[in-house]
Amino acid sequence: MDMTHKQVEELAHLARLSLTMQEREELAGQLEQMVAYLQVLAQVEGEECGTMEEPCALRYDEVEPSQLGDKLLSQAPQVADGYVVTPRSVGEGGMA
Amino acid sequence: MKLTHLTALELGRAIAAGDVTIPQATQAALEEMARRDKSLHSCITILAEQAMERAETLQQGLKPGRSPLYGVPLLLKDNLCTQGVRTTCGSKMLEHYVPPYHATVVERVESAGGVCLGKGNLDEFAMGSTTETSYFGSTRNPWDESRVPGGSSGGCAAAVAAGLVWYALGSDTGGSIRQPAGYCGLTGIKPTYGTVSRYGLVAYASSFDQVGPLCRDAADCAAVLDVIQGRDCRDSTTVDGGYGGLLASLAGDLRGLRVGVPVECFGEGLHPQVANRVKEVARVLEHRGATVVELSIGELNWVIPAYYVLASAEASSNLARYDGVKYGFRAKEYHNLTQMYENTRSQGFGKETKARILLGTFVLSAGYYEAYYQKALAVKHRVAKAMERAFETCDVLLTPVTPTTAPKLGESLANPMEMYLSDLYTVPANLAGLPALSMPCGVDGQGLPVGAQLVGPRFGEGVLLNAAYAYQQETDYHTYVPRGGEG
Structure with a gap:
């Protein structure tokens, strides 16, 4: 299939990436080539995928003390009063 | 023989016998790094001071009955979380990220007396086959510095091959341990999915990712796997494989x-010199008592498209977490939340990562999910079944690791499609969750290492390692040292 610039732009928006003109050109070409190659999957008959995965061993959901809180917070790009700071997500949040 | 050319187990024995001290070994490795790593660029972070301090402490705790790897210096791929030491994943996104905890495998090698000398370079978020997509620059192959070491665990492979460390822990999603091991003349193993904990391994494609060793020979791989394998309550996909004691056995x-040779792995695209070297492995194994059978696994023709659909889909989901909020890079300029996400991700990720995120987003999007993602899942299932059938008639499969030896720097990125196709021999083991080992089986006409791959049934690590061990008793390719590493 042809990968148009508009399609790449839509995918980029879904993935929250803003691409430069040059990136859009290059990535459209690369994606188009890849997607064309993926057409071979159309020959695979049936869609059932069975249940090959082993069931995971679950652990008990128990509360345990963690000393990581402050250390984790120290990795955040912007923090105030023990909270992570971001632009507003309501009202002025843009098209989220 | 030079200290840095010993195997990890040989060094462990020398340390235990008191012939070498841990600080001496650590110092020797750090000196070798200082001499060679400016041009090789195998490490993103070198922990010289920290390693020397730890070496002194471990030396004081030396006593009989310790792990056979006690005191042996190693390198960790920089997508394994290390408490207090930055873990970049080869990305600008995590350039300054300092994890507050250790990955389980890091805890395990430390408990066994490992001395971590640094963090190995890798393709960004382990996405690549050359280590050229790293934000921190390319690693070079110690056998020929105009060539790539492979990827994505290319820094680890180059460092072990060049004698900068005695072993390394890498990760393998589609061949990222075996392919660089092949290009650099090392023995590396991707264990059965669920054998080694992924806790603290930064996720690329969670249903394929697996941690494993890159070593100089099969015995070293067995020793390292003995240390890192086992159930972990922090990774619910780990299982108790009921093995261990791989080295002892x-x-x-x-x-x-019974050695199975799939005809699909010796067809078009395979360089004749590589084919000859790998076929020679079959003859050596036969000489040691094995029987060789030819077989066909038709499903192998679909593995590349299925792998890239599934791996990209999982990557696009896993990498959604890098949004500039909780950790990692955040763009400086933005006017609202969406723009902050977009600018952060656009400036923080490199081109190859963006390409895979977009591909993953595409195959998961409405209208394409059934045509690509579901079909790829069906292929995954079929490949697993086909491999199960193959193991009814043989005990291991023998294939090449890659169609060619190490390409020149820049060649692969100029043609990404060709780079993806070169994963043909390694991805089936990831799709089916099987163990697979790469070992050196000679050199090509230019003196570059050729790798042979052995694939086994679930939890067949012991069979693979034993076959490689027997091969390495019969041959000396695993002892070859790259030019520049001698002296």
């Missing part, structure tokens, strides 16, 4: 072993 007896 190496015997080299191959009588009765």
Whole structure:
């Protein structure tokens, strides 16, 4: 299939990436080539995928003390009063 | 023989016997790094001071009965979380990220007395086959510095091959341990999915990712796997494989072993010199008592498209977490939340990562999910079944690791499609969750290492390691040292 610039732009928006003109050109070409190659999957008959995965061993959901809180917070790009700071997500949040 | 050319187990024995001290070994490795790593660029972070301090402490705790790897210096791929030491994943996104915890495998090698010398370079978020997509620059192959070391664990492979460390822990999603091991003349193993904990391994494609060792020979791989394998309550996909003691069970007896050679892996695209070297492995194994059978696994023709659909889909989901909020890079300029996400991700990720995120987003999007993602899942299932059937008639499969030896720097990125196709021999083991080992089987006309791959049934690590061990008793390719590493 042809990968148009508009399609790449839509995918980029879904993935929250803003691409430069040059990136859009290059990535459209690369994606188009890849997607064309993926057409071979159309020959695979049936869609059932069975249940090959082993069931995971679950652990008990128990509360345990963690000393990581402050250390984790120290990795955040912007923090105030023990909270992570971001632009507003309501009202002025843009098209989220 | 030069200290840095010993195997990890040989060094462990020398340390235990008191012939070498841990600080001496650590110092020797750090000196080698200082001499060679400016041009090789195998490490993103070198922990010189920290490693020397730890070496002194470990030396004081030396006593009989310690792990066979006690005191042996190693390198960790920089997608394994290390408490207090930055873990970049080869990305600008995590350039300054300092994890507050250790990955389980890091805890395990430390408990066994490992001395971590640094963090190995890798393709950004382990996405690549050359280590050229790293934000921190390319690693070079110690066998020929105009060539790539492979990827994505290319920094680890180059460092072990060049004698900068005695072993390394890498990760393998589609061949990222085996392919660089092949290009650099090392023995590396991707364990059965669920054998080694992924806790603290930064996720690329969670249903394929697996941590494993890159070493100089099969015995070293067995020793490292003994240390890192096992159930972990922090990774619910780990299982108790019921093995261990891999090193102790190496015997080299191959009588009765059935080696399957899939015809699909010796067809078009395979360089004749690589094919010849790998076929020679079959003859050596036969000489040691194995029987060789040819077989066909038609499903192998679909593995590349299925792998890239599934791996990209999982990557696009896993990498959604890098949004500039909780950790990692955040763009400086933005006017609202969406723009902050977009600018952060656009400036923080490199081109190859963006390409895979977009591909993953595409195959998961409405209208394409059934045509690509579901079909790829069906292929995954079929490949697993086909491999199960193959293991009814043989005990291990023998294939090349890659169609060619290491390409020149820049060649692969100029043609990404060709780079993806070169994963043909390694991805089936990831799709089916099987163990697979890469070992050196000679050199091509230019003196570059050729790798042979052995694939086994679930939890068949012991069989693979034993076959490789027997092969390495019969040959000396694993002892070859790259030019520049001698002296």
